[in-house]
Amino acid sequence: MEITVESLKKITFFKEFDSVTIEKILKISKLQEFDVEEKIFDEHQKLIDIFVLLEGKVILGINVPGKGKINLGTIHPGQLFSWSALFPPSISTAYAFADVPVKVLSIKASKIQELIGDNDTFGYKFMKIIGQTLSKRLSDTRFQLINMASV
Amino acid sequence: MPVTENIYEPVKAKLTNIIDESPLIKTLVLVPEKEFSFKTGEFIELTLNGIGEAPFTPSSSPLVKDKLEITVMKAGYVTGKIHQLNIGDVVGIRGPFGKGYPLEKFYGKEVLIVGGGCGFAPIRSLLYKLIAEKEKFKKVIFCYGSKTPKDCIYKTLFKELRNIEKFQVLRSVDMADEPWDETIGVVTVLLDQIKIDINNSLAIVCGPPIMMKFGTIRLLEMGYRETDIYLSMEKNMSCGLGKCGHCMLGDYLVCKDGPVFTYNEIKGLPDIWR
Amino acid sequence: MTQYYLISKENWDKILNELLGKYDVYAPVAAEDNQDYRFILQDDIHQIIYNTPKPATPLKIFFLPVKENVVKKSASENPRLIIGSPSCDLAGLDLLDKIYLEEPFVDKFYQQRRENTILVGTSCFSTLEHCHCSSYGIKPFPEKNHDISLSVLDGQVTLQINSDKGKNFFNEINHNNSFGEAEKQELEKIDTLRVSVTKELSKTNQGLPDYSKTGELIKDTKKDIWEKYAKTCVSCGACASICPTCTCFLLIDRPGFEKIRQLDGCQYPGFEQVAAGEDPLEERFVRFRNRYLCKYVWKPEKYESIACTGCGRCIEACIGNINKNELFRELLT
Incomplete structure (x- = not known):
């Protein structure tokens, strides 16, 4: 699978960026593949990359004392995960593993921070997408919280 | 009658x-x-x-x-x-x-159904009708959420639905306490995965009040018009005749004027999500 | 079509006496501390009080009994003659008719009783505390929903025939031609009394917002004022049970698939509670507010009909001494 600017343009995450910007992101990214059940990152682990899922399905979860691993979320193609990498101390808030064979675009967080520092407009757009992603996830988590509390 | x-x-x-x-x-x-x-x-x-x-x-x-x-x-x-x-x-x-779903308004459109828990019951009846008249609809997307895989009802129906042309089905559970190969998360998470022409679509929401609330908010964020979101309101319907007063919702009686309302019809009333 | 007839009180009582077997006759009589409808027997005829304001019981109870088996049909009832209904109660029938006679779900029990009842309304020649019909556009004399309007003055009974049913009934009681036509003079005397009662009402209720204004006032009111006035509410539901337009009910199941329709009210806890336990009217002040929003905002919007006729019974009945009119006056300031 070759990743091109054109192929990334079709992904929700990149929809607001122009070709030049995507090209820049592509330069600091690489394609990574994970096999079924393979760990992508652990909970409370130092993160270096942020990920955009290209193919497959990723499960997020946390370890609960006395209960073990509890899977709490699913990442579908086009969605971002590992956003904590962008924010020091860049420690993961959940574990992630591949539920089926997956392909992810891993983007160097330090390099993204450089791009953001160089270009305010890019920085705004990028952080807006992160903000929107987190806002939605927060709302869903509240919904989930209420659901689980009402069992 | x-x-x-x-x-x-x-x-x-x-x-x-x-x-x-x-x-x-x-x-x-x-x-x-x-x-x-x-x-x-x-x-x-x-x-x-x-x-x-x-x-x-x-x-x-x-x-x-x-x-x-x-x-x-x-x-x-x-x-x-x-x-x-x-x-x-x-x-x-x-x-x-009460009034049923205004099906004729759905003709030629992409029908999005968002259901949760026992809210699947009225939706199943609707799905049977949509299947019987499938040539009249552009497509049907059904997003269903339940608490755990055990709480997911009408399990065999999903297999059938997945084999029907124009029908797409997505499922989620809040918590996967047994093997589950679909989405983990609340039903609104599923809405990120669908491809739908919102301008030629309408959404039907039926489930517990908390799901109706979060579902409606997400649909509005997605760009659905208030007049295109159909909600099944849960009230204490007693006589069913529009007389006993137990299901009053502002100037509506849910048993007679509903139970299906558009969000636009009820949004101004106090405490609709209670 | 209106026609006026006159008869002496003495002869009117004789006519009533003749009617007792054929009709179930109800009319207000005075008791120690109130006045209320009574099933009239021969001895009661001379005790009937005329031209008096609201009997303690609202008229609705004659059409929607507090408790009734609505599956096992009761034997058909005798025709009824109800004498002495004030115009507030008659005006309340507008809303009841809309709710209970609405197609396709016609309530046959209500319908049969409405058809089976001759309503003899009365002009109020005096007022009682809390009477405020005129503030809501209702005159203190019958204008609608009745068959005959009756006034007793100076030993003379004047009947005003106001419906076909009233006309037939009149023909029945006038078979001996015992009635004469009422003269202008009698009618003028009645008019004078009507005018003076109307004036008295507007004086005692000065500054009270009218019906639609009340709706506007309470529509978007903050919860503080409702909490303030609901403080002494004990959810007894007296306001709803005594109200001529509150007819919410509960269906109670009995063996044999029978159902009992029992008068209910939104002031009781659990009125709107659903199976899962959620209750939109859980808080007392919300229930309290609900009744007023229903009466002044929702019912008029839904049925294009007034849902408070200003009889003031709810104020009188309130164990917590809550006066809705004080609340509305406070909102106005």
Whole structure:
């Protein structure tokens, strides 16, 4: 699978960026593949990359004392995960593993921070997408919280 | 139109089968003494002799005339008693009441259905109708959420739906405490994955109040018009006739003017998500 | 079509006496501390009080009994003659008719009683505490929903025939031609009294917002004022049971698939509670507010009909001494 600017343009995450910007992101990214059940990152682990899922399905979860691993979320193609990498101390808030064979675009967080520092407009757009992603996830988590509390 | 001349008098119906759908949910198959037809989305009052009455939207196809099915979640006193019924028992039904789904408004459109928990019951009836008339709709996307895989009802129906052209089905569970190869998360998470032409689409939401609330908010964020979001309001419908007052929702009586409302119709009323 | 007839009180009582077997006759009589409808027997005829304001019981109870088996049909009732209904109660029938006679769900019990009842309304020649019909556009004399309007003055009974049913009934009681036509003079005397009662009402209720204004006032009111006035509410539901337009009910199941329709009210806890336990009217002040929003905002929007006729019974009945009119006046300031 070759990743091109054109192929990334079709992904929700990149929809607001122009070709030049995507090209820049592509330069600091690489394609990574994970096999079924393979760990992508652990909970409370130092993160270096942020990920955009290209193919497959990723499960997020946390370890609960006395209960073990509890899977709490699913990442579908086009969605971002590992956003904590962008924010020091860049420690993961959940574990992630591949539920089926997956392909992810891993983007160097330090390099993204450089791009953001160089270009305010890019920085705004990028952080807006992160903000929107987190806002939605927060709302869903509240919904989930209420659901689980009402069992 | 009601089937009895006296609006308060139930028609007797025989319970011919009971299907366990989940630990808390059962489906009852009822054969009424008289032919009993309903439009999808209309509801009935089920009477337990001498015990009480409760409203349910039939979960069976409106095209089937000689029997009907209701799916009941054990939640309170009457539903608890319903769960104790046995095959062969006789119950009473009154109705049908309320307004069904305005299907003709859905023709030519992409129909998005968002359901949760026992809210699947009215949706199943709607799905049967949509399947029967599938040439009239552009596509049907059904997003269904339940608490755990065990709580997911009508499991066999999903297999059928996935083999029907124009139909797409996505499922989520809040918590996967047993193997689950679909989405983990709340039902709104599924809405990120669908491809739909929002300008030529409408959304139907049916589920517990908390799901209706979060679902509606997400649909509005996605760009759905307030007039294109159809909600099934849960209220304490008692008489079904627009008289007893128990299901008043502002200047609406849910039993008569609903139970399906557009968000636009009810958004201004106090405490609609309660 | 209106026609006025006159008869002496003495002869009117004789006519009533003749009617007792044929009709179930109800009329207000005075008791120690109130006045209320009574099933009239021969001895009661001379005790009937005329031209008096609201009997303690609202008229609705004659059409929607507090408790009734609505599946097992009761034997058909005798025709009824109800004498002495004030115009507030008659005006309340507008809303009841809309709710209970609405197609396709016609309530046959209500319908049969409405058809089976001859309503003899009365002009109020005096007022009682809390009477405020005129503030809501209702005159203190019958204008609608009745068959005959009756006034007793100076030993003379004047009947005003106001419906076909009233006309037939009049023909029945006038078979001996015992009635004469009422003269202008009698009618003028009645008019004078009507005018003076109307004036008295507007004086005692000065500054009270009218019906639609009340709706506007309470529509978007903050919860503080409702909490303030609901403080002494004990959810007894007296306001609703005594109200001529509150007819919410509960269906109670009985063996044999029978159902009892029992008068209910939104002031009782659990009125709107659903099976899962959620209750939109859980808080007392919300229930309290609900009744007023229903009466002044939702019912008029839904049925294009007034849902408070200003009889003031709810103020009188309130165990917590809550006066809705004080609340509305406070909102106005």
